[in-house]
Amino acid sequence: RTSEIVTEVVNGDEVNLPIVKTEPWTILAHKKPQKGWIPYNPRTMRPPPLTRDTKYVKLMSWNVNGLRALLKLEGFSALQLAQREDFDVLCLQETKLQEKDVEEIKYLIDGYDNTFWTCSVSKLGYSGTAIISRVKPLSVRYGLGISDHDSEGRLVTAEFDSFYLLNGYVPNSGDGLKRLSYRVTEWDLSLSNYMKELEKSKPVILTGDLNCAHEEIDIFNPAGNKRSAGFTDEERKSFGTNFLSRGFVDTFRRQHPGVVGYTYWGYRHGLRKTNKGWRLDYFLVSESIADKAYDSYILPDVGGSDHCPIGLILKL
Amino acid sequence: RTSEIVTEVVNGDEVNLPIVKTEPWTILAHKKPQKGWIPYNPRTMRPPPLTRDTKYVKLMSWNVNGLRALLKLEGFSALQLAQREDFDVLCLQETKLQEKDVEEIKYLIDGYDNTFWTCSVSKLGYSGTAIISRVKPLSVRYGLGISDHDSEGRLVTAEFDSFYLLNGYVPNSGDGLKRLSYRVTEWDLSLSNYMKELEKSKPVILTGDLNCAHEEIDIFNPAGNKRSAGFTDEERKSFGTNFLSRGFVDTFRRQHPGVVGYTYWGYRHGLRKTNKGWRLDYFLVSESIADKAYDSYILPDVGGSDHCPIGLILKL
DNA sequence: CATCTGATG
DNA sequence: CATCAGATG
Numbered sequence: 001r002t003s004e005i006v007t008e009v010v011n012g013d014e015v016n017l018p019i020v021k022t023e024p025w026t027i028l029a030h031k032k033p034q035k036g037w038i039p040y041n042p043r044t045m046r047p048p049p050l051t052r053d054t055k056y057v058k059l060m061s062w063n064v065n066g067l068r069a070l071l072k073l074e075g076f077s078a079l080q081l082a083q084r085e086d087f088d089v090l091c092l093q094e095t096k097l098q099e100k101d102v103e104e105i106k107y108l109i110d111g112y113d114n115t116f117w118t119c120s121v122s123k124l125g126y127s128g129t130a131i132i133s134r135v136k137p138l139s140v141r142y143g144l145g146i147s148d149h150d151s152e153g154r155l156v157t158a159e160f161d162s163f164y165l166l167n168g169y170v171p172n173s174g175d176g177l178k179r180l181s182y183r184v185t186e187w188d189l190s191l192s193n194y195m196k197e198l199e200k201s202k203p204v205i206l207t208g209d210l211n212c213a214h215e216e217i218d219i220f221n222p223a224g225n226k227r228s229a230g231f232t233d234e235e236r237k238s239f240g241t242n243f244l245s246r247g248f249v250d251t252f253r254r255q256h257p258g259v260v261g262y263t264y265w266g267y268r269h270g271l272r273k274t275n276k277g278w279r280l281d282y283f284l285v286s287e288s289i290a291d292k293a294y295d296s297y298i299l300p301d302v303g304g305s306d307h308c309p310i311g312l313i314l315k316l
Numbered sequence: 317r318t319s320e321i322v323t324e325v326v327n328g329d330e331v332n333l334p335i336v337k338t339e340p341w342t343i344l345a346h347k348k349p350q351k352g353w354i355p356y357n358p359r360t361m362r363p364p365p366l367t368r369d370t371k372y373v374k375l376m377s378w379n380v381n382g383l384r385a386l387l388k389l390e391g392f393s394a395l396q397l398a399q400r401e402d403f404d405v406l407c408l409q410e411t412k413l414q415e416k417d418v419e420e421i422k423y424l425i426d427g428y429d430n431t432f433w434t435c436s437v438s439k440l441g442y443s444g445t446a447i448i449s450r451v452k453p454l455s456v457r458y459g460l461g462i463s464d465h466d467s468e469g470r471l472v473t474a475e476f477d478s479f480y481l482l483n484g485y486v487p488n489s490g491d492g493l494k495r496l497s498y499r500v501t502e503w504d505l506s507l508s509n510y511m512k513e514l515e516k517s518k519p520v521i522l523t524g525d526l527n528c529a530h531e532e533i534d535i536f537n538p539a540g541n542k543r544s545a546g547f548t549d550e551e552r553k554s555f556g557t558n559f560l561s562r563g564f565v566d567t568f569r570r571q572h573p574g575v576v577g578y579t580y581w582g583y584r585h586g587l588r589k590t591n592k593g594w595r596l597d598y599f600l601v602s603e604s605i606a607d608k609a610y611d612s613y614i615l616p617d618v619g620g621s622d623h624c625p626i627g628l629i630l631k632l
Numbered sequence: 633c634a635t636c637t638g639a640t641g
Numbered sequence: 642c643a644t645c646a647g648a649t650g
């Protein structure tokens with residue numbers, strides 16, 4: 001596979017963007033869009049850049065659906081993405097790395113030498129996360145600290161001065177919803193308990209693929225997906241009770257009520273071209289810092305995975 | 317993958333050859349070539365075409381290493397190969413088709429409507445053979461008629477007026493030679509018994525991937541492969557006792573003593589470019605018709621598989 | 633270094 | 642329609 005390489009003028013220079021240029025934000029692909037819903041368009045809906053004297057941190061999150069495959073993609077460059085987006089921390093999900101692969105790939109972006117990886121030990125080449133940071137975290141922990149839930153490498157936490165950053169890949173409920181009850185009653189609950197525990201000492205940020213489109217606005221065909229993994233009532237309710245009701249704010253939705261912004265499009269049937277997607281990737285933050293979220297954004301034009309990256313600019 | 321498409325002038329017309337142009341015949345890749353050995357070169361070593369008044373049949377055999385992959389190869393056309401080589405019957409091995417795939421692919425070459433397929437039922441997507449013929453055979457049988465050996469779809473026999481044509485894919489002895497004894501004591505023996513049985517009524521032709529390089533001349537590095545599947549003493553001896561000593565003639569070797577002609581080059585390490593190969597594919601014929609073998613040849617320039625096609629022109 | 637399957641999403 | 646693994650050659 002080759003990612004379509006698009007040449008664009010950035011700051012007066014011609015650069016090759018290591019992206020697939022689909023412009024999904026031009027399309028609102030809802031079966032019955034409610035009145036007032038509009039498509040997310042990063043070109044018009046992002047606030048102006050912060051000035052240099054404002055202290056802030058830029059976080060990015062991306063489910064890469066296999067990091068080795070992404071890095072092999074012709075035209076893709078992690079360094080270029082880092083330079084263009086200028087993030088301080090990059091959180092990856094579904095790296096699908098084995099522990100033996102991590103050593104080779106560990107320092108994939110120059111200048112980001114603090115990297116922390118989880119790998120599934122139960123199923124090889126499955127799941128996996130990474131936190132890749134410019135600055136050294138105060139501490140790092142892997143998993144939930146509950147060995148029952150930690151064999152699939154789904155969570156890594158980095159502690160920074162003013163917050164804990166959790167990078168999670170929530171279990172998919174699977175075909176036939178065979179893992180739905182585990183996912184909702186065990187994983188979501190354990191994760192939110194863990195977050196509440198951490199919150200006692202510092203604000204918490206949870207990012208990653210939470211494998212749930214919360215409301216009808218977050219999925220292109222709500223009616224047709226009521227029993228699809230990621231949009232069951234059980235998962236949506238769990239999202240509400242475990243995360244939102246316990247004091248974590250969905251930063252994109254707070255910033256953009258009534259805006260349709262997807263972060264995932266299945267590979268099958270060219271759903272990305274017609275913007276038939278789901279919003280599965282989030283930045284949730286403790287209520288106490290929700291007002292510091294300056295911009296919670298989506299980069300729907302970055303290809304190479306069935307998910308696109310999302311970002312959060314947090315004022316400090 | 318793309319096969320390198322080569323344009324060449326054939327009969328005054330420019331045609332795109334659906335082939336990988338490697339010219340292995342220019343190289344004699346023997347560790348210690350014995351005096352007098354020369355590389356096979358189809359451009360200089362093939363006899364002149366038979367005139368139109370001579371009755372003959374043209375048989376071709378090819379281990380395609382996955383027929384669906386071959387057909388998907390950009391630049392490959394089965395019809396073009398058929399037109400260029402003008403064979404009457406094409407025998408394939410390692411089609412790797414499942415029974416459910418056969419229906420779609422069955423009539424892959426216009427004008428060759430008599431097609432007969434075997435598929436492995438024990439291991440899906442493994443082994444498999446086909447006979448694809450312009451003329452309708454008098455009868456067809458699948459397998460050896462011994463159910464123990466017939467679950468892997470390794471043999472198909474077509475009866476024509478003046479011979480039986482057997483198309484076989486002999487079991488590989490495997491890593492660690494774990495199947496060596498089965499292959500030699502069961503398969504080779506059963507196959508040659510079956511051939512002798514058929515021979516009572518008509519001459520027999522066996523073609524296909526016999527998974528054995530018979531003599532040192534048939535492999536680029538004999539010393540290094542004494543315990544490799546396909547060149548063990550056991551397999552070589554079995555080739556001699558089961559086939560040659562029982563009255564079947566290796567037509568290529570009889571026509572070309574002292575000529576190094578390979579039909580297989582492992583994908584690893586670019587062995588094809590340096591002509592480091594094996595001769596694993598054969599046309600063996602009953603002694604009674606050996607003198608009618610006008611040309612037993614190899615087409616080392618046809619790519620798309622780790623084996624190349626071989627052919628036999630048999631006068632009738 | 634290819635093919636295939638089968639699991640997973 | 643992608644990723645990955647593992648079997649096979």
